[in-house]
Amino acid sequence: MATRLRPSSKRCAVIGGSGFLGRHLVEKLQDRGYSVSVFDIRQSYELPGVTFHQGDLCDEQALLSALKDVSLVFHCASPAPASNDRALFERVNIQGTKTVIEACIQAGVQKLVLTSSASVVFEGTDIKNGREDLPYAKKPIDYYTQTKIQQEKLVLEACDKQKGFLTVAIRPHGIFGPRDPQLVPIMVDAARRGKMKFIIGDGTNLVDFTFVENVVHGHILAAECLRPDSPICGKPYHITNDEPIRFWDFMSEMLVGLGYAAPRFHLPYGLVYSLALLLWLLTWILRPLLSFKPTFTPMRVALAGTHHYYSCERAKQDLGYRPVVSLKEGIARTVQSYPHLRHGA
Ligand SMILES: NC(=O)C1=CN([C@@H]2O[C@H](COP(=O)(O)OP(=O)(O)OC[C@H]3O[C@@H](n4cnc5c(N)ncnc54)[C@H](O)[C@@H]3O)[C@@H](O)[C@H]2O)C=CC1
Numbered sequence: 001m002a003t004r005l006r007p008s009s010k011r012c013a014v015i016g017g018s019g020f021l022g023r024h025l026v027e028k029l030q031d032r033g034y035s036v037s038v039f040d041i042r043q044s045y046e047l048p049g050v051t052f053h054q055g056d057l058c059d060e061q062a063l064l065s066a067l068k069d070v071s072l073v074f075h076c077a078s079p080a081p082a083s084n085d086r087a088l089f090e091r092v093n094i095q096g097t098k099t100v101i102e103a104c105i106q107a108g109v110q111k112l113v114l115t116s117s118a119s120v121v122f123e124g125t126d127i128k129n130g131r132e133d134l135p136y137a138k139k140p141i142d143y144y145t146q147t148k149i150q151q152e153k154l155v156l157e158a159c160d161k162q163k164g165f166l167t168v169a170i171r172p173h174g175i176f177g178p179r180d181p182q183l184v185p186i187m188v189d190a191a192r193r194g195k196m197k198f199i200i201g202d203g204t205n206l207v208d209f210t211f212v213e214n215v216v217h218g219h220i221l222a223a224e225c226l227r228p229d230s231p232i233c234g235k236p237y238h239i240t241n242d243e244p245i246r247f248w249d250f251m252s253e254m255l256v257g258l259g260y261a262a263p264r265f266h267l268p269y270g271l272v273y274s275l276a277l278l279l280w281l282l283t284w285i286l287r288p289l290l291s292f293k294p295t296f297t298p299m300r301v302a303l304a305g306t307h308h309y310y311s312c313e314r315a316k317q318d319l320g321y322r323p324v325v326s327l328k329e330g331i332a333r334t335v336q337s338y339p340h341l342r343h344g345a
């Protein structure tokens with residue numbers, strides 16, 4: 001009888017590997033001796049030794065050919081939150097994740113590590129040192145988060161030790177670092193349009209911002225700890241910098257580092273939130289006539305004006321996680337990596 005060789009445990013695939021987090025993950029996995037392939041709807045770079053499979057994760061056949069002989073899969077693909085496209089989030093994050101799970105099982109993949117998000121428990125009100133046992137948000141802040149909740153449940157429920165298919169979810173928060181297409185570019189765009197003069201609320205709200213290499217480290221630890229006898233099977237893990245910082249101090253450090261002025265004038269949180277809500281309603285009503293994307297959405301105001309930071313004790317205990325790059329160093333390395341976004345560039 002022909003024996004089917006078990007895929008090497010160092011052969012892995014990164015779904016969403018062309019993205020910000022995905023590419024950092026691919027680079028680190030290669031450094032650690034993994035043989036890596038990328039599955040993504042687009043190819044954004046080339047890297048010697050990395051095989052690219054371009055395709056939509058909703059296409060099972062395309063996935064199956066990319067997952068041949070792969071034993072470990074990282075799923076970090078998602079449409080960008082800013083698109084706010086409900087149908088797209090549902091198709092990719094829910095239907096697509098079901099397809100990823102089915103393809104993994106069919107291809108004989110043994111481990112699936114999902115990039116979830118700490119925002120699955122966030123409802124727009126304060127969370128201080130939130131642990132993983134907080135309930136999922138009943139009223140998620142947007143469609144993106146609503147589908148991230150469904151996605152996480154699907155992946156964790158698929159964990160089946162009998163069948164030899166093990167899953168775990170990493171919940172990062174506020175990922176930042178070189179090549180990030182969201183945080184710094186949105187902030188600089190707002191600064192260039194004179195919209196970063198104001199602090200929403202009293203400016204004391206604490207938030208987690210997590211340097212991308214720490215998020216990568218958490219993913220790799222989770223993959224390496226995922227064994228049938230390990231307590232991490234089917235569980236979510238917060239991965240943060242473990243250094244909550246005032247939202248507006250973080251913004252100021254980034255802005256000043258890039259040569260812009262720090263926000264100075266305080267505006268009451270309730271007022272800005274109500275205005276953002278009104279603006280959002282107006283753009284929704286007028287959407288057949290004009291397409292306008294406001295900088296101030298209720299979701300962004302909530303993110304900028306409330307406490308939302310999370311405990312990563314569980315990751316420390318079960319994964320041996322410790323951040324590898326401090327916030328100070330992460331900010332310095334990020335600022336340095338954006339010469340084209342500096343004031344006057
Ligand atoms: N950036 C952040 O602050 C946070 C991100 N996350 C999660 O981390 C993951 C990675 O996020 P980022 O790297 O920031 O996003 P990104 O937008 O840079 O990367 C996502 C990748 O997914 C790919 N993709 C999208 N739809 C696809 C499809 N149908 N088939 C195949 N590939 C597809 C995109 O082409 C892109 O390369 C996402 O799951 C996101 O929800 C969670 C918490 C915070």
Ligand SMILES: CC(C)=CCC[C@@H](C)[C@H]1CC[C@H]2C3=C(CC[C@]12C)[C@@]1(C)CCC(=O)C[C@@H]1CC3
Pocket residue numbers: 173174175182183184186187190195196198200207208209295296297300301303304
């Ligand atoms: C901590 C966390 C979850 C960060 C996620 C990233 C984005 C949601 C933020 C990145 C840039 C931020 C930003 C604002 C809100 C939150 C972000 C979009 C503002 C719109 C808040 C109101 C302002 O005064 C302008 C800000 C620009 C940058």
